[in-house]
Amino acid sequence: MGQKVNPVGLRIGIVKEWQSKWFSSRHYTEWVLEDIKIREHIKERFKPAGIPRVEIERKANTVVVTIYASRPGMIIGLRGRTIEQLRQHLQGITNGKEVYIHVREVEKPELEAQLLAESIVQQIERRVSHKRAMRQAAMRALNAGALGVKIIVAGRLGGAELARDEKLHIGRVPLNTLRADIDYGFDEAWTKWGRIGVHVWLYKGDILEKGQERILLAQQRQPTQVVAVSSEEEEELEEEEGGE
Numbered sequence: 001m002g003q004k005v006n007p008v009g010l011r012i013g014i015v016k017e018w019q020s021k022w023f024s025s026r027h028y029t030e031w032v033l034e035d036i037k038i039r040e041h042i043k044e045r046f047k048p049a050g051i052p053r054v055e056i057e058r059k060a061n062t063v064v065v066t067i068y069a070s071r072p073g074m075i076i077g078l079r080g081r082t083i084e085q086l087r088q089h090l091q092g093i094t095n096g097k098e099v100y101i102h103v104r105e106v107e108k109p110e111l112e113a114q115l116l117a118e119s120i121v122q123q124i125e126r127r128v129s130h131k132r133a134m135r136q137a138a139m140r141a142l143n144a145g146a147l148g149v150k151i152i153v154a155g156r157l158g159g160a161e162l163a164r165d166e167k168l169h170i171g172r173v174p175l176n177t178l179r180a181d182i183d184y185g186f187d188e189a190w191t192k193w194g195r196i197g198v199h200v201w202l203y204k205g206d207i208l209e210k211g212q213e214r215i216l217l218a219q220q221r222q223p224t225q226v227v228a229v230s231s232e233e234e235e236e237l238e239e240e241e242g243g244e
Helices: 028-045 072-076 078-093 113-125 130-144 209-221 231-243
Strands: 053-059 062-069 098-105 148-155 164-171 180-191 194-206
Touching (some): 028 078, 072 078, 113 130, 113 180, 113 194, 130 148, 130 194
Antiparallel strands (some): 148 194, 180 194
């Protein structure tokens, strides 16, 4: 069996950052549960808005929620009424904490693996051929600038008696290269034959800036090396400098 690791989790602290930014030893369990409820509510309520990720940051008694969406207007609503209703609901989930919501637009939805997985799922639920859905999603990502795409669809494909998986791999997807910017998305299609899982990996290129910063820090921490020079070599160096 293949052992697959989430490529985003593998790169946290190297080229990726946490989607929940807070620390607490006393309230850890309840805050994790609150984060899960916040993300589930936002995804369910604004599913047509195309939300690839939700970032949560906590400071004292305040919670800052940043929503990335391909259609931010659906979240904001007319004159901000929808986002105000969402803020009040999230305050109830967080037991009355002050909640601030920021909505940011996703410039290229085709380069978000989660949105690609959701688009494939929607087509499978409409009984579109899974091969066609995979091929169209991969071509959209490549045309938008992705360097590689890997898609796996697993389940009772086409209503078959036996479950199977089918793969589509175009370009490079270096999962073992930690500096590689690889996005991952997963979603499930609910059909009358059962659930069909969709995995999407996107390779967008290498992130070298953070790697170069780590190299510079490592060089600064290393002690300066002292090179021993004999007396004869010192005389030769002095003669060369005098000749110049």
